[in-house]
Amino acid sequence: MTRVAVAGGTGEVGARVMARGAARGLDMVNLSRSEGADLMTGVGVAARLAGVDTVIDCVSIETMSGQQAEAFFTATSRHLLEAGEEAGVRHHVTLSIVGVDEVPSGYYRGKVAQERIVTGSDRPWTVLRATQFHEFAAQMVRRTSIGPVAFVPRMLSAPVAADEVADTLLDLALGEPRHEVVEIGGPERLQMVDMVRRLLRTTRRRKLVVPVPMPGAAKQARSGVLCPEAPFRTGVQPYAAWLQEQVSER
Numbered sequence: 001m002t003r004v005a006v007a008g009g010t011g012e013v014g015a016r017v018m019a020r021g022a023a024r025g026l027d028m029v030n031l032s033r034s035e036g037a038d039l040m041t042g043v044g045v046a047a048r049l050a051g052v053d054t055v056i057d058c059v060s061i062e063t064m065s066g067q068q069a070e071a072f073f074t075a076t077s078r079h080l081l082e083a084g085e086e087a088g089v090r091h092h093v094t095l096s097i098v099g100v101d102e103v104p105s106g107y108y109r110g111k112v113a114q115e116r117i118v119t120g121s122d123r124p125w126t127v128l129r130a131t132q133f134h135e136f137a138a139q140m141v142r143r144t145s146i147g148p149v150a151f152v153p154r155m156l157s158a159p160v161a162a163d164e165v166a167d168t169l170l171d172l173a174l175g176e177p178r179h180e181v182v183e184i185g186g187p188e189r190l191q192m193v194d195m196v197r198r199l200l201r202t203t204r205r206r207k208l209v210v211p212v213p214m215p216g217a218a219k220q221a222r223s224g225v226l227c228p229e230a231p232f233r234t235g236v237q238p239y240a241a242w243l244q245e246q247v248s249e250r
């Protein structure tokens with residue numbers, strides 16, 4: 001049975017990769033601190049990689065600091081690649097973000113550093129860049145709210161369902177290493193501010209949404225650099241359908 005390790009298997013997309021991989025009959029291993037594997041220090045990683053064929057990296061850190069993001073993604077990627085080589089992992093798949101190299105500041109600076117390490121390594125790799133998930137609107141509300149006000153960056157996005165990103169990661173992970181960066185986006189272009197307002201309306205929550213410039217990249221984020229031009233795959237679920245699911249699941 002193919003054994004797949006998911007770094008960040010408890011996160012928004014990582015948990016979906018874990019569940020959807022198990023549903024495909026794969027032997028899924030979670031690498032996250034809650035399972036005793038810390039990718040910042042490398043502690044507990046080697047033991048959990050024993051017998052693993054493929055690694056899918058979905059770790060993340062909540063920060064706007066470029067320095068902190070760079071330190072996090074550099075350390076976690078290096079530890080994962082080194083431990084993967086020791087364990088004989090045959091494919092390393094990393095999840096990144098569409099347009100990061102056009103906006104190399106704040107959190108995205110860390111993602112650029114991560115891509116550089118993976119694409120420059122001599123390990124067998126594939127990078128999937130995704131656009132913002134539909135679920136990102138909820139992450140924005142959680143992360144940018146101060147009391148009854150959410151400060152949401154003005155950015156044009158091509159949102160995609162995290163489930164579709166998870167399936168694409170698994171498809172890539174089970175294939176041969178591509179040694180290339182491929183992209184996935186959703187079927188439409190939406191403003192993040194509107195996505196957040198629609199989410200709040202649909203889930204009947206009262207909050208004032210204040211649009212703010214995206215730190216360090218106001219113009220680029222508004223002009224659509226975070227949307228893919230020639231995606232490897234385009235997700236099919238529109239945002240409205242995902243919103244509807246949030247109501248029926250409540």
Ligand SMILES: NC(=O)c1ccc[n+]([C@@H]2O[C@H](COP(=O)([O-])OP(=O)(O)OC[C@H]3O[C@@H](n4cnc5c(N)ncnc54)[C@H](OP(=O)(O)O)[C@@H]3O)[C@@H](O)[C@H]2O)c1
Pocket residue numbers: 007008009010011012013014031032033034035037038039040041057058059060061062095096097098111130131132133135136139
């Ligand atoms: N959210 C989006 O819209 C979006 C869009 C495109 C790409 N991405 C990319 O997708 C990836 C996942 O994002 P997400 O939003 O799903 O992340 P998330 O929900 O914040 O989850 C982060 C995961 O990382 C794990 N983690 C954090 N520090 C760790 C450490 N030191 N060692 C091991 N595991 C650690 C966490 O588990 P523990 O706390 O248990 O350790 C958790 O499972 C990121 O690389 C992000 O850049 C996200």
